Amino acid sequence: SAVISQKPSRDICQRGTSLTIQCQVDSQVTMMFWYRQQPGQSLTLIATANQGSEATYESGFVIDKFPISRPNLTFSTLTVSNMSPEDSSIYLCSVESLGTSGGSSSTDTQYFGPGTRLTVL
Amino acid sequence: AQRVTQPEKLLSVFKGAPVELKCNYSYSGSPELFWYVQYSRQRLQLLLRHISRESIKGFTADLNKGETSFHLKKPFAQEEDSAMYYCALSGPSGGSYIPTFGRGTSLIVHP
Numbered sequence: 001s002a003v004i005s006q007k008p009s010r011d012i013c014q015r016g017t018s019l020t021i022q023c024q025v026d027s028q029v030t031m032m033f034w035y036r037q038q039p040g041q042s043l044t045l046i047a048t049a050n051q052g053s054e055a056t057y058e059s060g061f062v063i064d065k066f067p068i069s070r071p072n073l074t075f076s077t078l079t080v081s082n083m084s085p086e087d088s089s090i091y092l093c094s095v096e097s098l099g100t101s102g103g104s105s106s107t108d109t110q111y112f113g114p115g116t117r118l119t120v121l
Numbered sequence: 122a123q124r125v126t127q128p129e130k131l132l133s134v135f136k137g138a139p140v141e142l143k144c145n146y147s148y149s150g151s152p153e154l155f156w157y158v159q160y161s162r163q164r165l166q167l168l169l170r171h172i173s174r175e176s177i178k179g180f181t182a183d184l185n186k187g188e189t190s191f192h193l194k195k196p197f198a199q200e201e202d203s204a205m206y207y208c209a210l211s212g213p214s215g216g217s218y219i220p221t222f223g224r225g226t227s228l229i230v231h232p
Contacts, residue, residue: 041224042125042225043222115164115165
């Protein structure tokens with residue numbers, strides 16, 4: 001299993017500002033994911049962050065709005081830029097623990113951080 | 122496209138009653154299905170997975186390919202089962218298995 005921590009756990013921000021969320025894992029992982037959970041909505045994948053390459057963004061999310069860093073195999077950051085009230089959400093970091101196949105397969109398990117609750121005024 | 126539907130936003134039962142949280146999926150292939158749980162003030166965690174065919178905390182879930190369902194069941198609900206439950210589907214997409222989540226069902230078990 002993997003133990004994941006996120007900072008900050010919550011924040012209240014003003015419109016137009018930016019917030020960087022940090023995700024730290026206690027072991028080296030290849031794939032890290034950033035999700036968003038808006039009120040009443042399902043978890044939505046923002047992007048996949050692989051070490052040593054550009055993050056891969058899902059439809060509806062762009063790098064200018066959600067820049068991601070992945071400097072090493074245990075750490076990643078997600079920045080929510082130029083925030084608006086619509087960005088109020090819980091942001092979750094997740095990592096993939098490889099299954100017995102040793103590679104990306106459906107037997108892999110995802111572990112989630114505690115989340116960052118963001119409120120934009 | 123893969124999709125997961127959890128039709129109930131809220132399910133309220135009394136302690137000792139049976140509980141079933143519904144999950145239907147849409148996927149053209151053989152997906153893997155999971156249930157995740159988030160207790161109050163705790164992180165999201167894996168509850169069980171279809172491939173393991175196991176029972177965790179008294180919960181079971183059977184994959185019904187004919188009905189494309191993966192309902193979560195427990196014969197006798199306990200108060201500590203109160204939590205948010207997410208059904209997730211994982212199938213190959215571009216070489217990776219990034220899951221798709223349902224919107225979640227809030228289970229409240231009354232004493």
